[in-house]
Amino acid sequence: MYYILFYKTVEDYIEKRVPFRNAHLAYAEEAQKRGELILAGALDEPVDTAVLVFKCDSPKPAEDFAKNDPYLLNGLIKEWSVRPWTVVIGG
Numbered sequence: 001m002y003y004i005l006f007y008k009t010v011e012d013y014i015e016k017r018v019p020f021r022n023a024h025l026a027y028a029e030e031a032q033k034r035g036e037l038i039l040a041g042a043l044d045e046p047v048d049t050a051v052l053v054f055k056c057d058s059p060k061p062a063e064d065f066a067k068n069d070p071y072l073l074n075g076l077i078k079e080w081s082v083r084p085w086t087v088v089i090g091g
């Protein structure tokens with residue numbers, strides 16, 4: 001099953017993320033190596049949302065990821081949610 005983690009980012013997110021970016025990317029790479037995180041990135045124009053796609057048996061890995069993400073822990077994410085995604089083509 002796929003799950004999408006949606007992040008709503010703070011204003012000036014691009015500038016504010018700089019001190020935490022390496023830690024966030026290392027954290028995301030760990031999830032990718034475990035086979036949980038498939039795709040991740042920020043939406044553009046405007047950069048106010050990020051999307052992370054997980055493939056796992058339950059939403060728990062995506063939820064745990066959000067709760068421990070350096071971006072969330074350092075105030076860059078003002079809201080997050082996880083939703084199941086039914087993939088009908090691809091995957």
